[in-house]
Amino acid sequence: MITRRVLLGTGAAVVGAGGLLTVGHLTHRLDDVADAVGLDPKPLPDPADTRIVRRAARACATLLTTVEAAAAANPGVDLAPVAAIVREQLAAVGGSPATTASLAPVxxxxxxxxxxxxxADRAADAVDAGSAALVRVLASMSAGQAQCARAVRRLA
Incomplete structure (x- = not known):
């Protein structure tokens, strides 16, 4: 049989622990507490960031298709470095190349x-992203794409 003292003590401990967890959550210190006791917290990805990454991957796959179509339509122009950069960016956001059944000349x-x-789109996405790591990736993609645009302008 449980005594009243044990029951009240257990209840107070549960309420106290719950209160500490609530305060930790509200002050964004739960990860620090978990880290201090030896746990390795893994934050859940922000759904908005996930949507941004998916959008960037789709756009990058389409951009790669456009670069390949331009390379096919302009065989005398070396667009291999541009294609390589766009492929690297596509891999950075976890995308895969789009199917290129028939490439219209570009x-x-x-x-x-x-x-x-x-x-411009990746720069806008970087502003909207919540994760600092994602902001860096998107800003880097934006800068790389802008540099590629300048390189293509010089080739034209």
Whole structure:
């Protein structure tokens, strides 16, 4: 049989622990507490950041298709470095290349515009991202795409 003291003591301990957890959650210190006791907390990804990454991956796959179409339409122009950069960016956001069943010819001007638009879109995504790591990736993608647009402009 449980005595009243044991029951009250257990109840007080549970309420106290719950209160500490609530305060830790509200002050964003739960990860610090878990780390202090030897646990390795893994934060859940922000759903908004997940959507941003998916959007960036789709856009990057489309951009790679555009670069490949421009390379096919302009065989005398070396677009391999641009394609390599876009492939690396696609891998950075976990995307996979889109299927390129039939590539419509793309002019260098259209490619430059696509790269400039992509750079602006990734910069906007970086502003909206919550994770500092994602902000860095998106800002880097934006800068790389802007540089690729400048390189294509010089080639045209």
């Amino acid at each position: 002019t260098l001007d259209a490619l430059e515009q696509a790269l400039s638009n992509a750079a």
